[in-house]
Amino acid sequence: MANTSLLPRRQSLVPFICFCVMIFTLPSSQGGNVLITTSLGEGSHYFVGKTIGKYLVKHGHNVTMLVSKAYAHRAENPDDAELNFIVFHQSAEQIESVKERHLSYSKNALEPSGAAYLYKLIQAHRKGAADDCDELLGQNPDVMRRLEEGNFDVVVYDMIWLCSLMLAMKLNVPAVLSSPMAAPTMLSMYAGNPVNLAYTPDVMNGYNNKMTFFQRVNNVIANRVLYSLLEYHHVPYNSIRERHQIRPDLSGSIANLVGTYTDLFLVNLDFAVEFPLPLNPNIITMGGITARPASSLPNDLEAFMQSSGDGGVILFTLGSYVTHIKPEFLEPFAEVFQRYPQQKILWQLAGEHKFKLPPNVKTMPWLPQNDILGHPKTRLFIFHGGNNGFYETVYHGVPAIIIPLTGDAIDQGVRLKHHGFGIVLDKTNVTVDILRVAIDAILNNDSYSEAAKLLSSRLRSRSMHRVIALHSGSTT
Known part of the structure; x- marks a missing residue:
């Protein structure tokens, strides 16, 4: 009171x-x-x-x-x-x-x-x-x-x-x-x-x-x-x-x-x-306050997105709080990404790294996450489970893999699994095989994408997001 x-x-x-x-x-x-x-x-x-x-x-x-x-x-x-x-x-x-x-x-x-x-x-x-x-x-x-x-x-x-x-x-x-x-x-x-x-x-x-x-x-x-x-x-x-x-x-x-x-x-x-x-x-x-219709990407990023062809782009980030993590945790990602030559991968990666990156991977210390998720070439979002990223991927209807790392990320994982638009992985057991199975499941099973699009339509129908779209000049 x-x-x-x-x-x-x-x-x-x-x-x-x-x-x-x-x-x-x-x-x-x-x-x-x-x-x-x-x-x-x-x-x-x-x-x-x-x-x-x-x-x-x-x-x-x-x-x-x-x-x-x-x-x-x-x-x-x-x-x-x-x-x-x-x-x-x-x-x-x-x-x-x-x-x-x-x-x-x-x-x-x-x-x-x-x-x-x-x-x-x-x-x-x-x-x-x-x-x-x-x-x-x-x-x-x-x-x-x-x-x-x-x-x-x-x-x-x-x-x-x-x-x-x-x-x-x-x-x-x-x-x-x-x-x-x-x-x-x-x-x-x-x-x-x-x-x-x-x-x-x-x-x-x-x-x-x-x-x-x-x-x-x-x-x-x-x-x-x-x-x-x-x-x-x-x-x-x-x-x-x-x-x-x-x-x-x-x-x-x-x-x-x-x-x-x-x-x-x-x-x-x-x-x-x-x-x-x-x-x-x-x-x-005010769920999804940071989510909005995508803005145009810088020329170099747009060229990278378009170069992906029909395979599209996988976005991978561990967020703004987890900027430095053991390389042993990241190495399986580099290895598994090279097994998807038909896809391009955008990886938000800060600092130096000693492991080898495959040619289909582009790393940047910071990425316009919302705008990439809203790009028609984006097929999958792999992330740490932050609440902003969770609502942005829902808003844009992109299926996701969550690896809960810190804070309330485990809660976003529960909701992702409950609504069926993605897969949750255990941060203590991330291997090449586990990653490969999860990525294959989402890229090859339309049910995840369909569930994501259904949730997107629900969230976008909310009055707050209708007005956000109106202010952004979007009618979608």
Whole structure:
């Protein structure tokens, strides 16, 4: 339940609340100032926040993105010129800590998933994220002055970094939580949304909505373990809040204030693919926010796509969080790709590699994923199971192979398998033979492609995506 002390202030923010509820309606007649914070400016979380910001700008609002100096290059991207950026200073030591934490996703990606794995990730990020917050609030007087003088009407914050919530409290403006993950049980803990764990699978446990009795018992236990781990992760923010005297008039821990101070929860899920569950009006679905009709590819990429002939193109990526991984894990991919000379392969691959690549493979450190998935030559998407990529492949009707590596990827794998538009592989057992069987199954069995196209039509029929297509000049 929202904090009743905030009700008078909210009345002047009705245009913003209405916009968040109907984010793709006609432009508002009175633009406002919106501050968006993400996971310091990196990864899929940043791309979701940036996309929300761009749609807000299209509807007449002024948007400012807050990013860390570790990712200051975001402010220099000409494609994001319509957004304003504020970069907060961090010491060289803390910037190194930020980069090291980002690399921890790669270092731990091949470990078995479970509570121990999640605890290890939380440990890797817990203190560092709190130190980032301490630096922002206590060692960036110029930035804090700019924020306080920015006359922001609302802060849209990412659930991964709750310092953003404290920033909204300090600026005394409403807060809107944005979740790039489709994590209904996690959000429900905070948003006061009813959840029945008998048919709503918790995040990262690999269940669908048809659970056995023992799976239901485990689902309840996993939910309590997750809640405890999140409480543990948020504890350092409480001392930071006390040290910086942020709204001492508001009672409760930071974890409690996520629910009592936040006005609205935006979640990246859609019931075109999500298992059914009830949602309170304060939770707004925006599933596939980064998916849109494909734009034209750069000339060199378009030439590569066209060179594939009837065989088409396989897209392979491990995402923006897993950028460095053991070469032993990647070598089977290079070997199996050479067994498909009739196909071309686009591989998002960062850094150097010692294994030999076949001539039908093109590697790039970054790829326009959505635009490639929307290209008529794309036949298959092999990826790590990120939520953005999941919705983009659904939107474009491309069958997929998911190898869940980290975070909520296992949940996307469950939905992929449930809807029958792809295959899920175990990250601890990826061999040439296993890859070959999976690729052959999808390329030679039309049922996967047909299931993908059916889901695509469902997702594209949603009002949000009809308006996205309209803004993009597409009628499909």
